[in-house]
Amino acid sequence: MDVPTQTHLTELRQLLVYRQRELESEIHAAELARRDAPVAAVVQEVRDGKDEAGLAQGTAVDDAQQRRDLDELACVQAALRRLDDGSYGDCSDCGEPIPLRRLLVQPAAMRCAACQAAHEHRPRADTH
Numbered sequence: 001m002d003v004p005t006q007t008h009l010t011e012l013r014q015l016l017v018y019r020q021r022e023l024e025s026e027i028h029a030a031e032l033a034r035r036d037a038p039v040a041a042v043v044q045e046v047r048d049g050k051d052e053a054g055l056a057q058g059t060a061v062d063d064a065q066q067r068r069d070l071d072e073l074a075c076v077q078a079a080l081r082r083l084d085d086g087s088y089g090d091c092s093d094c095g096e097p098i099p100l101r102r103l104l105v106q107p108a109a110m111r112c113a114a115c116q117a118a119h120e121h122r123p124r125a126d127t128h
C-alpha cells in the first residue's frame with residue numbers, strides 16, 4: 001500500500017507544523033532585518049556610494065527569498081488545513097492519491113508528481 005496510514009498522517013502533520021514554525025521564524029527574522037535595512041543603507045552610502053548597486057541586488061535577493069518563504073508557508077498551512085478536513089494526500093488536479101514516498105519528502109505537496117510537472121511547465125499565458 002502506498003497510501004498514508006494514520007501513523008503516517010501524524011508524522012506528516014508533525015513535519016508540517018515543524019516546517020511552519022521554521023518558516024514563520026525565518027520570515028520574522030527577515031522582517032526585523034528589513035526594518036534595520038534603511039539604517040544600514042545610509043551607513044553604506046556614506047562610506048562608499050559606489051556600493052549602491054551591490055546593496056540593491058542584495059535586497060532583491062532577500063525579497064525573492066522572503067516571497068519563497070511566504071509561498072511555502074501558505075502551502076504548508078494549506079496542507080495542514082487539508083489534514084484537518086481529510087482531503088490531505090489527494091492530488092488537487094487529478095484527485096488521485098499522492099504516493100506516500102512523495103509526501104514524506106514533500107509533506108506540503110498538493111499535486112502528484114505528474115500533475116506538478118505539468119503545472120510547472122505550463123506557460124503562464126495558457127492560464128487566461
Ligand SMILES: [Zn+2]
Pocket residue numbers: 091092093094095096111112113114115116
Ligand atoms: Zn495528479
